[in-house]
Amino acid sequence: MDLSNHPCFNAKIKGLYGRVHLPVAPRCNIQCNYCDRKYDCVNESRPGVTGAVLKPSQAMIYLNYVLEKVKNISVVGITGPGDPFANPDETMETLRWVQKQYPGMILCVATNGLAIGPYIDELAEMGVNHVTITLNAIDPEIGSQLYSFVRHGKRTLAPKPGFEVLLEKQLEAIAHLKERNITTKINTIIIPGVNENHIEAVAEKMAELKVDILNCIPLYPNKGANFAHLEEPSKSVVDNIQKKAAKHIPQMYHCKRCRADAAGILGESNSREIIEKLQECAQMPEIYDDERPYLAVASLDGRLVNQKLGKAEKLLIYGHNKDNGEIYFVEARKTPSPGSGMQRWEDLSDMLSDCRALIVAGLGDNPRRVLSQKKIDILELDGTIIEAAEAVFEGHSMDFMVQRDIQACNKKNPMAGIMGGGF
Template sequence: MKTKDFDVHHHPCFNAEAKGQFGRVHLPVAPKCNIKCNYCNRKYDCTNESRPGVTSKVLSPHQALAYMEKVLELEPRISVAGIAGPGDPLANPGATLETLRLIRERFPGLILCLATNGLALPAYVDDLASLSVSHVTVTINAIDPKIGSQIYAWVRDGKVVYRGERGAGLLLERQLEGVTALKEKGIMVKVNTIVVPGINEEHVIQVAEKMASLGVDLFNCIPMYPTRETPFEDIAEPDPVLISRLRDQAARYLPQMRHCTRCRADAVGLLGEDRAKELASCLRACAT
């Protein structure tokens, strides 16, 4: 099967005009994570919930390639193969890079995309560039370690676990270094900031300003999705009026993504018309 050659504007998340015509698939090959966000529940194996970080199954790189082939037969409007979890793609570098390599070889015209917390990003920017990964999303929730320390329970670098401001400071250092390196390679960068009421909601404007100074292309204020059995389970989801105001303010610095649908780690199809449930049996079949 041959796919079309897509160009950078055919990414439905980075370009709102493409969202009704082009879709994306998330290949769930990355189960481990190297940090702990206080809004994240790492019990990701789930068919019924629709939120970031959940998937019906985790695939190996070869299983992901087989799944990709089936998905493209059923949904030829897919222009993007992305890796977004269910953990952090770069905390699983072997599986992530091998999957990207297999997809790039088999489907040279597809857009490759990755979403990361950024902790391991500086170490892998060259690999991503050499695989022609054209779009990367980095989730950056704070540019002040004092605020970051309220969002991240811990950050693990190799075998060392850091907590508090030290952990948040290390994460921030790597995020800034990683974003700078991506832009030096000409890769499109979107920054996601999860808005957590009472913790970073006004601070997100400073995040946007800083990201603009690094040459980031797009900013995505995402309302936190309150998840059971997490330290933030009792914080209410920010209301749409707040999010809209924050986006308007952040728009002084960067173009805003306003159409994010907070997808699962195995999302597939057009944004807003997700087919993950419908294709769950296909995903499970490829996982065995």
């Protein structure tokens, strides 16, 4: 594996090799005062936003498409839109799939470092060889100004005790990463009036820990964040901070403040086709292993998806022959009778425990909530059963069948985008 092909760590190849970020981590375990992840606009580039959040299997379908359409992708990373290790199951599952399917690909993650510790050994074993940690201070008086809260385990901590726990876990993680020979980059956000005169001390401490490179990133003022009133530091201020920090540790000078769904060469916006594919994949049913081999359909005639769940007295069950691609009918299952309230939907979810998805013409909030909790993906579609089943089992586009109402983002109304995650 040629580690020199990571464009974020090697400025010489930043225009030759690209990266793709898989947005599978919506939740975050800290609230930075400079961050607001509620809105996404395709016209802005900043960390913490994405056009859609993907499940691991959806991310693999999306990745396959990106690697076909975008040349010279050398890195697959997970950067959010929350924190990868506030979503450890999704993060680790995705990384395992990428490593298995693309064993020569460089893998990396970007995290605040609070919860990465228990996963470092497994990351090293699966070949994750680049990790970025955002560390903005080493002084509790300064650090306590940067965060509204830190959620550690089941406790939500106030700014000062929260920062002390965060810093402790960050320093432990950095030491462990270097023990495992994982290339480590530190991102430090330059926040005027808060930490701008403290960053050289951060650089000196990171050098002691043998961190490989420091990335001093100017604040991006986010509407809705506590620091929204602060201005972005000038180029001269950034240059001066980098010059001082460079006395202690190598600097990254070409950061583009990438989105959690960035794909391609640094600094280039995602194409319309990539954006549409991301949103399309987010609507696909999640694909499970062979323990969930079937698909359930509500149909009046056995040919079309044309019945609402509440009216269906039976559901048609279909399977998929992986060898020849054939969709085959398995059986019809009688649905629980109406009249038992929420228990009806609990019983239905048990009945469909071997199904990866349910396709209907419509359903109410109660069955949607219960079935979703049991990880049965629900799709409201118009079309033939065969088309729908092929899309589910083979990962084909079902964009022309999906019933949805997506509000697009535009320059005139930049707050009208798709939500980029949440707690």
